[in-house]
Amino acid sequence: MPTVELRFSALPEHVRTARLVAAAVARRAGVDEAVLDEVRLAVGEACLRAVGLHQHNGLSGPVRVVLTEEEKKFSIEVGDDAPTAPGHVPAARSTAETHPDPDGDGNASGPGGDDADVDDEMGLAVISGLVDDVEVTASESGGTIRMSWPAATAAPGS
Structure with missing residues (x-):
C-alpha cells in the first residue's frame, strides 16, 4: 500500500515539488541521510522524463x-501515459526542446547530431548510476520507473 501518492500536471515546474x-x-x-541527495536526483530525472514523454506525445x-x-525498503514509482511498442523504451523529449543550438548550424545537439533517444538514454543512465535497484517498464498504456533504497526497520520518530 502506498505511503504517499502524487499526481501532477506534466509541467517541469512541478518536478521540484515531487523531489x-x-x-x-x-x-x-x-x-x-547520505543517500537523500541521490533520491532527490533520481526522482527528478524520472519525473522530468515522464513530463517530457507527456509533452512530446501531447498527453x-x-x-x-x-x-x-x-x-526494510523505500520504493518510488514514477509513471507516465506514453504509449510504447513492447520492448522499446520511448524517448522523452526532442533534442530541440532540451538543447539549444550551441554552434548555430541548425542542429540542436552540435556537431555530429543527436536524437531524442540519446537524450532519454542519458536520463536513464543517470538514474541507473544513482539507484542500485531500478526497473524501467514500458507498454502500450504507459511506462513506469521503479526505484528502491534500503531503509531502517523503524523510521526515526515513529
Missing part, C-alpha cells in the same frame, strides 16, 4: 509518483 516530497518521505522511512494526463515505505 521535495520524495526526500521527506524517504527521510521518514529511514533512508540513510494531458497527470504524471504519477507513488512512494511506498516498507519494512
Whole structure:
C-alpha cells in the first residue's frame, strides 16, 4: 500500500515539488541521510522524463509518483501515459526542446547530431548510476520507473 501518492500536471515546474516530497518521505522511512541527495536526483530525472514523454506525445494526463515505505525498503514509482511498442523504451523529449543550438548550424545537439533517444538514454543512465535497484517498464498504456533504497526497520520518530 502506498505511503504517499502524487499526481501532477506534466509541467517541469512541478518536478521540484515531487523531489521535495520524495526526500521527506524517504527521510521518514529511514533512508540513510547520505543517500537523500541521490533520491532527490533520481526522482527528478524520472519525473522530468515522464513530463517530457507527456509533452512530446501531447498527453494531458497527470504524471504519477507513488512512494511506498516498507519494512526494510523505500520504493518510488514514477509513471507516465506514453504509449510504447513492447520492448522499446520511448524517448522523452526532442533534442530541440532540451538543447539549444550551441554552434548555430541548425542542429540542436552540435556537431555530429543527436536524437531524442540519446537524450532519454542519458536520463536513464543517470538514474541507473544513482539507484542500485531500478526497473524501467514500458507498454502500450504507459511506462513506469521503479526505484528502491534500503531503509531502517523503524523510521526515526515513529
